[in-house]
Amino acid sequence: MWLLRPPGxxxxxxxxxxxxxxxxxxxxxxxxxxxxxxxxxxxxxxGGARLGAAEVHAVDLSFRATLAARWNAGLRGLPLTVHRGDFLDHAVGRFDVVSANPPYVPTGHPARTRKRRDRAWDAGEDGRECVDRLCRAAPHLLRAGGVLLMVHSDICDTRRTVRLLQEAGLKASVAARRRQAFGPVLRRRALLLEQKQLIAPGQREEELVVIRAELVSPAGA
Structure with missing residues (x-):
């Protein structure tokens, strides 16, 4: 799919x-x-709009990202409402579907000190700053029967994500997996990840996972 994508x-x-x-x-x-x-x-x-969603809200912290999303939606004539800011500030009401590709790359420093240009992937010392926030928020974002689909790397602990969602009262499991070679960001940080014991020595491949979590309707609802 061709997309307008400003630098950053x-x-x-x-x-x-x-x-x-x-x-x-x-x-x-x-x-x-x-x-x-x-x-x-x-x-x-x-993708959601094309698959039948009638009301789609898209949120990002980046001004450039929200501008790009508006441009790309307009070019395709898709019904997309774009918000700039923290996702919890713009999640008004509950949703049938929540999709997320959060930052999940571990860094050598807390995420609050990250550079603006790295904001799309930096996620704190263990890569879980955004993932954990989304796990906690998920029950409040979904309607009964609604589904969260979140993608991240196994480097930031797939089992923990599934466990946190289950503890929050959702039915959660891994819905899809794919192995791939490290991209440029992970290649640059490979030695750091080895030092933090987040990858094995010499590892230059990750497993991507999509975790599906459903807010099950109460019995009799």
Whole structure:
């Protein structure tokens, strides 16, 4: 898919592709209300609109990303409402589908000290700053029967994500997996990740996962 993407906006890669595949498999209900957080250029939000979502909200902290998402939606004539800011500030109401490609690359420093140009992927010392926030927020974002689809690398602990979502009362499991070679950012940080024991010595490959979490309707609801 051709996209307008200003410098500094996250380019759709293997994680975006895997999330789109999971979204297609999830069968977005016709007329669904959807929230796409950490939207970047908007590619996953566009996928939801094309699959039948009637109301799609896309959120990103980056001014350039929100500008790109608006441009790309306008060029395609897609019904997309784009918000700039923290996803919790713009998640008004509840949604049938929440999709997320959050920053998940571990750094050598707390995420609050990250450089603006690295904001699309830096996620704190263990890569979980945004992932953990989303796990905690998920029950409050979804309607009964609603589904969260979140992609991240196994480097930031797949089992922990599934466990946190289950502890929050959602039915959660890994819905899709894909192995791929490290991209440029992880290659630059490989030695740091080895030192932090987040990868094995010499490892230059990661497993991407999409985690599906459903807010199950109470019995009799």
């Amino acid at each position: 906006v996250y380019a759709p890669q293997g994680d975006s592709e895997l999330l789109l595949e999971a979204l297609r498999y999830a069968a977005v209900p016709a007329g669904a209300r959807m929230l796409d957080v950490f939207t970047g250029s908007g590619v996953v939000a566009f």
